[in-house]
Amino acid sequence: MKKVLRVRISEHSVARDSERLKSFGLGSCIGLVIYDPHKKIGAMAHILLPRPANSHAREKSAKYAASAVALLIEELRKAGCNPGHLRAKMAGGANMFPRRFNPAADYRAITSASIGERNARAVRQALARRKVTLVAEEVGGEQGRTIEFNPQTGELAVYKSSGELKVL
Amino acid sequence: MPVLAEKLNRAQEDALQELCNIGMGHATTALAQLMGKTIYFDIPRISQVPISQIPQIVGNAEQTVVGIYLRFSGPISGNIILIFPKKSVLLLRQIMTGDKSRKLVFDEYNTSLLKEVGNILTGSYLSVMENLLKMQLVQSVPWFAFDLASAIIDPILIQLGKDTDNAVVIEAEFFVRESENLKGRFYLLPDPKSVKLMLEAVGMGG
Numbered sequence: 001m002k003k004v005l006r007v008r009i010s011e012h013s014v015a016r017d018s019e020r021l022k023s024f025g026l027g028s029c030i031g032l033v034i035y036d037p038h039k040k041i042g043a044m045a046h047i048l049l050p051r052p053a054n055s056h057a058r059e060k061s062a063k064y065a066a067s068a069v070a071l072l073i074e075e076l077r078k079a080g081c082n083p084g085h086l087r088a089k090m091a092g093g094a095n096m097f098p099r100r101f102n103p104a105a106d107y108r109a110i111t112s113a114s115i116g117e118r119n120a121r122a123v124r125q126a127l128a129r130r131k132v133t134l135v136a137e138e139v140g141g142e143q144g145r146t147i148e149f150n151p152q153t154g155e156l157a158v159y160k161s162s163g164e165l166k167v168l
Numbered sequence: 169m170p171v172l173a174e175k176l177n178r179a180q181e182d183a184l185q186e187l188c189n190i191g192m193g194h195a196t197t198a199l200a201q202l203m204g205k206t207i208y209f210d211i212p213r214i215s216q217v218p219i220s221q222i223p224q225i226v227g228n229a230e231q232t233v234v235g236i237y238l239r240f241s242g243p244i245s246g247n248i249i250l251i252f253p254k255k256s257v258l259l260l261r262q263i264m265t266g267d268k269s270r271k272l273v274f275d276e277y278n279t280s281l282l283k284e285v286g287n288i289l290t291g292s293y294l295s296v297m298e299n300l301l302k303m304q305l306v307q308s309v310p311w312f313a314f315d316l317a318s319a320i321i322d323p324i325l326i327q328l329g330k331d332t333d334n335a336v337v338i339e340a341e342f343f344v345r346e347s348e349n350l351k352g353r354f355y356l357l358p359d360p361k362s363v364k365l366m367l368e369a370v371g372m373g374g
Contacts, residue, residue: 008220008221008223009220009223009325009329010220010329010333011220024223024318025223025316025317025318025319025322026322027315027316027318027320027321028322028326029322029325029326046220048325048326048329049326049329049330053330053331063333096235096319096323097312097313097323098313101274101279101312101313102279102311102312103276104309105311115323115326143315143319144315144316144319144322146316161232161315161316161319
């Protein structure tokens, strides 16, 4: 029986064996998976923001890109994974209020409109700093996504809101 | 550090509910005049929840919907989003333009029509807030999205999430009397610091 562990905004979870990790309706948020293909264990974070507004805050949470990467690596290490074996995949970071629907709108008026791309960039930077290879990503665009990760195969299924499925 | 919102007490919840009830009354009256239909709305629900739970409040993770988003600012600031299921969008268009086609194309005409509905509802709602709270508010242009409700709300949660882990969500459903399939949901998500100011303005501060 497969067991689906739901990962909500600012949350994270670890899965192995028949467990799956799932995040619903990612818009500008990022669903990040870090996994060990040898141990077949994976961890997912549902990231909301690139970094805390107060840069001195040392929050250990999946809410922010940098702390989410550190948190997932820590959880996987505790689960017996070798940090040198870890790989990453991510999806999300869309622009939910696309230009084609909002041609005259001033994007500077709503800073969060362009946050998807900044979230993705912050995750890439955090992964590079921790020397975790990002093997696949499906970010940006103008559609929401639901994702499901299978630690057995290392596959990340990305369901776009249009119904299209892409497996990373 | 995140601002941890204090829990609203019962009287404060009631005060917010009443404020929003009056706001919804004006907003739906404006829409009723525009459409020439009678519009009912449910008593607004107030929830104070972690941001991570808001996507479930806003709805079904599988259905694509239209979202019209406006920000408002002034002494208080926050976010208003209107959610319309696809079927309601078709009916709304039919009533307002006579177009009976079953096909939904979000060209400039259709998106403008829906944005204008958002503008009118929000404008009437905020004018009630201005009167009752005795403050001037400015609303942004409406932003249009068509996607999963939980994905559309993401940019708003990002906005709120910068300052807090919890938020107040005020929600009300409205529907046309003659056609219950024509319905929409109205959400007001005040910025964290504004909830306190709203309560103070109606004499219900801490």
